[in-house]
C-alpha cells in the first residue's frame with residue numbers, strides 16, 4: 001500500500017457510505033479507491049477500477065483530459081487548491097453519458113495536494129446518445145449551455161434563454177424546471193407572441209366574472225397556475241410595452257390583480273424567459289424596458305445555433321427519426337448525413353426535424369438517401385452563414401490526435417467524433433491513416 005493510500009485510507013472508508021458514485025485519486029491520475037455506488041454505476045463486470053488511470057476509465061483516453069483537448073478539473077484544483085466542477089461526457093457500461101464531475105483536493109499539513117475526491121452525478125437533463133425524448137447533444141457548444149443550466153437550476157435565479165428560433169428554448173426551459181427543486185410543481189408556458197395587450201393581461205393574470213363582455217365566469221391566469229412551479233415566458237421580447245410594467249410588478253413583488261378584480265393576489269414561481277431578439281439593443285431603442293431587462297436577465301444562457309454544434313447533427317437526426325411514428329425503422333445514409341452537416345440550418349433543430357419529416361415520406365424502405373433531401377441542402381452553398389467544414393489538413397490533424405489519445409473501439413471513436421463508423425473509416429482511408 002502506498003503512503004498516499006495509507007494517509008487517505010480513513011477517507012476511503014468514510015466515502016464507502018456515500019450514496020453518490022465517488023472515487024479517490026492520487027496526483028498522478030491513479031484511482032486509489034472507488035465506493036460501491038461508483039462500482040455499481042460506472043464499473044463493468046470483470047474490470048477492476050482500482051489502480052487504473054481516471055482518463056482511461058472515464059474517457060478511454062491514453063492521456064489526461066487536458067492533453068486530449070478537454071478541461072481537466074485536477075489541473076485546475078492543483079493550481080487553486082480549491083474544488084472545481086465540470087460537465088464531462090463519460091464512457092459508462094450504458095454508453096456515453098453527461099456527468100457532472102465535482103472534484104475536491106485533499107491537502108496535507110503543509111497545504112500540498114496529496115489526493116483528490118471525485119464525486120459524479122449523472123445528468124438526466126440531456127442525453128449524449130440517441131433518445132426518444134428530451135434534449136440530446138454532446139458538442140462543446142451544447143455542453144456549455146447544459147453546464148450553465150445545471151448551475152442555475154437549483155437556485156431561484158431568473159434565467160434568460162437566448163437563442164435563434166428552433167434552438168430548443170422550450171426543451172431547455174423544461175430541462176431547467178425538471179432539474180430544479182420545483183420539479184414536482186407545474187411548468188406553465190406562456191407564448192408571448194402575437195397577443196394583444198388585453199389578451200395578454202387576461203391570459204397572464206386571469207379575470208373576474210363580468211370583467212368584460214364575454215367574461216361569463218372567473219378565469220384563473222397563468223401566473224396563478226404556475227404557483228409552486230416555473231413560469232416560462234417564451235418570446236418575452238414580444239410583450240407590448242404597456243404590459244411590460246405590469247409584468248415587472250408581477251416579477252418584482254409576486255403580486256397581481258385579475259382583470260376586473262380588486263383583490264391583490266400572490267403567486268410564487270420561478271421565472272424563465274426566452275427570446276431570439278436582441279433585448280439589449282431593444283432597451284437602447286426604448287422598445288424594451290430597461291428595468292424589466294435587468295430583472296429577467298440575471299442569468300443569461302446562450303443556446304447555440306445548430307451550425308455552432310454541427311457535430312451533433314448525426315445524433316440529433318437519429319433521435320428525431322426515432323421520435324417519428326413509422327411502420328418501418330427510420331434510418332439515414334451516410335452521404336445524406338454528410339450533406340446535412342455541410343448545411344447552415346438557419347431554422348436550427350426545427351428545420352432539421354421538418355426536413356427529416358419530409359424526406360422520410362420519400363424513403364419507401366425507411367432509409368433516407370441523399371436524393372430525398374431538398375435542393376437547398378444538395379445545392380451546396382447554403383443561405384446565411386458559411387457552413388462549418390474542416391479543411392483537409394485540419395481534419396487530418398483532428399483524426400491523428402483522436403487516434404493518439406482515444407483508446408476505445410473504432411465504433412466508439414466514431415461516436416465520439418460525431419461520425420458514423422463508415423464515414424470514420426472512409427476519412428481515415430482518404431488521409432492514409434489506415
Ligand SMILES: Nc1ncnc2c1ncn2[C@@H]1O[C@H](COP(=O)(O)OP(=O)(O)OP(=O)(O)O)[C@@H](O)[C@H]1O
Pocket residue numbers: 134135136137163164165166167168169170171172234276316319349350353
Ligand atoms: N437539443 C435538442 N435535442 C432534441 N431536440 C431538440 C433539441 N433542440 C431542439 N429540439 C427540437 O427542435 C424543435 C424546436 O425546438 P423548440 O420549440 O424548443 O425551439 P425554440 O427555440 O423554442 O423555437 P422558437 O423560438 O421558434 O419557439 C422541437 O421539436 C424540439 O424538440
